[in-house]
Amino acid sequence: MMKRYVVVVAGGKGLRMGGSIPKQFVPVKGRPVLMRTLEAFRRACPDMELIVVLPADQQAYWQQLCADYGFTLPHRIATGGETRFHSVRNGLALIPGEEGVVGVHDGVRPFVSAAVIGRCYAEAEAGKAVVPVLPVVETVRRLSADGASETVPRDSYRLVQTPQVFPVALLKRAYRQPFTPLFTDDASVVEALGEQVMLVEGNRENIKLTTPFDLQVAEVLAADR
16 A cells, blocks of 8 residues: 555634634544544554644644643644645645655544545545545525526535545645645645546535534534544
8 A cells, every 4th residue: 555644734723713722723522623633544544644734833732732632643743834725835845755645634624534534545546636525415506796696506516525635746746836826725736737636425524613513513423423
């Protein structure tokens, strides 16, 4: 099996959570979100190499949390950049050479399943750029500039999750491109090279914890586990 890496991007300030603690550090069922996220990857793949990207001013707090909770899972820390693009690029810089496959994952998605991680990495090891997605289950309307709206066929759309997984050489080459605001995720950076992206099935529990309501849902999901 190829060497597997994951770059976990955890740069949130928690403003929409309404609290003073950045959302990746908020405890869910007594354990900080970011720890749960890292543990999910190590459970899915015991040989996974973990890289965490954190803002410089949050790194000491994270180290203190690790000490307080006895969190000893080996991981390396990269310093976050001006945007998510720059943060991912800084994380990739900690990967030596261009061998293996690498996933990029949101630090506040602690409930990604082992099955989704396995699917994404297996396809990336076959040379593909892989993104987990979910079907859209609600009706979707498109807004026009004049304020009008119309229903669009939801079968034509998918909700994008992480980890987005790629051959290391491909993702490093993609992140050597100059930054543009059109880069909204890693797949869009890779697509700018002219590469195609493969979609695989995600898992519904793999929510991004962004609001206080999300935290209530997370408490229920963590209790089930």
